[in-house]
Amino acid sequence: MLMIHQAAHLIEESPLLPPYPRTASRPVDDLSARLARMPVKILVQHDQLFREGDDKTSIYQVVEGAFVLYRLLPNGRRQVTGFAVAGDMIGLGAGASHRCSAEASGAAKVRMLPALALHRMADEDPHLGMQLYDAMSQELAAVQDLLMTVGRLNAAERVATFLDSLSQRNARAFRPADRVELPMTRCDIADFLGLTTETVSRTLTKLANSGIISRHSGHIRILNANALEDVAAGDQSV
Amino acid sequence: MLMIHQAAHLIEESPLLPPYPRTASRPVDDLSARLARMPVKILVQHDQLFREGDDKTSIYQVVEGAFVLYRLLPNGRRQVTGFAVAGDMIGLGAGASHRCSAEASGAAKVRMLPALALHRMADEDPHLGMQLYDAMSQELAAVQDLLMTVGRLNAAERVATFLDSLSQRNARAFRPADRVELPMTRCDIADFLGLTTETVSRTLTKLANSGIISRHSGHIRILNANALEDVAAGDQSV
DNA sequence: CGGGGTTTTGAAAAGTATCAAGGCTTGTGG
DNA sequence: CCACAAGCCTTGATACTTTTCAAAACCCCG
Numbered sequence: 053m054l055m056i057h058q059a060a061h062l063i064e065e066s067p068l069l070p071p072y073p074r075t076a077s078r079p080v081d082d083l084s085a086r087l088a089r090m091p092v093k094i095l096v097q098h099d100q101l102f103r104e105g106d107d108k109t110s111i112y113q114v115v116e117g118a119f120v121l122y123r124l125l126p127n128g129r130r131q132v133t134g135f136a137v138a139g140d141m142i143g144l145g146a147g148a149s150h151r152c153s154a155e156a157s158g159a160a161k162v163r164m165l166p167a168l169a170l171h172r173m174a175d176e177d178p179h180l181g182m183q184l185y186d187a188m189s190q191e192l193a194a195v196q197d198l199l200m201t202v203g204r205l206n207a208a209e210r211v212a213t214f215l216d217s218l219s220q221r222n223a224r225a226f227r228p229a230d231r232v233e234l235p236m237t238r239c240d241i242a243d244f245l246g247l248t249t250e251t252v253s254r255t256l257t258k259l260a261n262s263g264i265i266s267r268h269s270g271h272i273r274i275l276n277a278n279a280l281e282d283v284a285a286g287d288q289s290v
Numbered sequence: 291m292l293m294i295h296q297a298a299h300l301i302e303e304s305p306l307l308p309p310y311p312r313t314a315s316r317p318v319d320d321l322s323a324r325l326a327r328m329p330v331k332i333l334v335q336h337d338q339l340f341r342e343g344d345d346k347t348s349i350y351q352v353v354e355g356a357f358v359l360y361r362l363l364p365n366g367r368r369q370v371t372g373f374a375v376a377g378d379m380i381g382l383g384a385g386a387s388h389r390c391s392a393e394a395s396g397a398a399k400v401r402m403l404p405a406l407a408l409h410r411m412a413d414e415d416p417h418l419g420m421q422l423y424d425a426m427s428q429e430l431a432a433v434q435d436l437l438m439t440v441g442r443l444n445a446a447e448r449v450a451t452f453l454d455s456l457s458q459r460n461a462r463a464f465r466p467a468d469r470v471e472l473p474m475t476r477c478d479i480a481d482f483l484g485l486t487t488e489t490v491s492r493t494l495t496k497l498a499n500s501g502i503i504s505r506h507s508g509h510i511r512i513l514n515a516n517a518l519e520d521v522a523a524g525d526q527s528v
Numbered sequence: 529c530g531g532g533g534t535t536t537t538g539a540a541a542a543g544t545a546t547c548a549a550g551g552c553t554t555g556t557g558g
Numbered sequence: 559c560c561a562c563a564a565g566c567c568t569t570g571a572t573a574c575t576t577t578t579c580a581a582a583a584c585c586c587c588g
Binding site for chain 1 (some may be wrong): 361363365368412420421427434483524
Binding site (some may be wrong): 237240249250252256257268 | 534
């Protein structure tokens with residue numbers, strides 16, 4: 053059961069802006085200020101913010117935790133389109149209904165802004181439209197990167213690319229680049245990369261056996277970043 | 291060699307707005323009027339409007355012909371991100387450089403609008419930003435659809451989905467839905483769907499042998515639309 | 529300490545890519 | 559008008575990658 057919880061908790065501005073698994077949008081300046089005054093909703097693992105096809109009543113900004121954004125086929129197959137972490141916007145887009153589902157991958161907090169409020173803001177602030185344009189451009193770029201990864205890379209290249217992008221995200225946030233947290237399940241990663249959990253697992257095993265990474269619970273460590281990039285680029289096999 | 295050709299040729303407003311292979315943007319209202327007064331550039335097959343990484347000096351609207359939008363990996367593998375036909379905008383996006391290459395798949399004409407002019411328009415017209423936001427939202431939706439197709443469908447489902455979407459595009463344009471033009475090469479289709487040309491060809495052969503389609507030069511005919519949708523949905527194999 | 533879910537591992541099967549060659553189209557030039 | 563050349567498309571045989579099915583190992587939490 054979802055709960056609304058009032059709290060004056062400021063969103064820490066995370067300085068990372070990776071080109072990749074980030075499919076959710078980065079905060080839009082004017083929006084951030086407005087959102088800071090909005091109520092916080094608390095979610096537990098597997099709570100859904102919304103589902104594909106739902107009316108777009110609100111947009112959200114992640115305060116804490118991580119979300120998995122995905123679409124489902126009638127037969128149950130799933131494509132994860134992105135992961136959203138603290139600072140990311142979820143639910144932007146001009147349509148009247150959500151084009152994907154958003155689910156908390158663990159305990160999480162979001163701020164919510166009614167879609168109507170966003171429209172009012174757009175009428176009043178002539179710059180907001182261009183800021184939203186900018187945010188969507190970045191989302192588009194991220195999905196195009198993912199499309200290339202899924203459409204043209206083999207399993208090892210996909211997994212290595214994924215780890216490398218997370219590592220680079222850390223570097224941008226001035227965190228150690230060699231420790232990569234994996235808050236999502238193998239299944240989430242597989243559905244993101246267009247693989248099966250077994251293939252993801254096997255590939256991680258091979259990378260570990262090659263001495264390129266080491267596995268630990270909840271995270272992996274990159275032992276040889278150059279080799280990882282070589283694998284991602286297809287210049288080295290595992 | 292590319293040539294600039296002045297002509298007062300009005301862009302015919304094509305009524306189609308498919309959710310799918312359309313990755314290029316639909317014209318934005320205020321933009322259309324402005325573009326109608328811009329010069330027309332004439333291109334021949336394989337002429338490139340721009341390449342990935344080029345400075346974004348102009349944006350374009352297709353007047354005639356078709357364009358292939360794609361990204362390349364260092365090793366030459368290619369992912370086609372979309373096809374642009376008459377009426378579509380090419381090159382929209384907030385970044386300073388192009389994120390993909392655009393190549394004419396045959397003789398083509400475009401109108402070009404300098405990027406600076408677009409920025410000036412945005413400053414003057416407060417609605418333009420939201421219209422661009424809208425256009426990018428649609429592009430994003432199209433790429434997400436494609437991502438799902440490439441990441442989670444098998445070869446037969448991908449090809450059937452592709453043909454079905456082209457058919458539906460025709461229906462929306464009040465053209466016969468059973469005749470589907472294929473102005474692009476098998477290679478373009480393969481690079482769009484994340485397959486090889488051989489697999490695309492084999493799949494078309496199977497669909498033809500099943501009596502679902504018939505093949506002709508430059509187009510295919512859909513003989514059994516229901517069966518095609520079943521194949522696309524994975525409810526029927528070929 | 530136990531139990532459910534996740535992750536890893538193995539063996540076999542299926543699907544797609546690769547390599548190779550032949551056929552078809554289209555446009556060109558004799 | 560026909561022959562030819564070049565590129566595109568199709569088809570076949572084979573190899574490889576990834577999935578599928580199955581089971582064991584691991585981990586976290588109560």
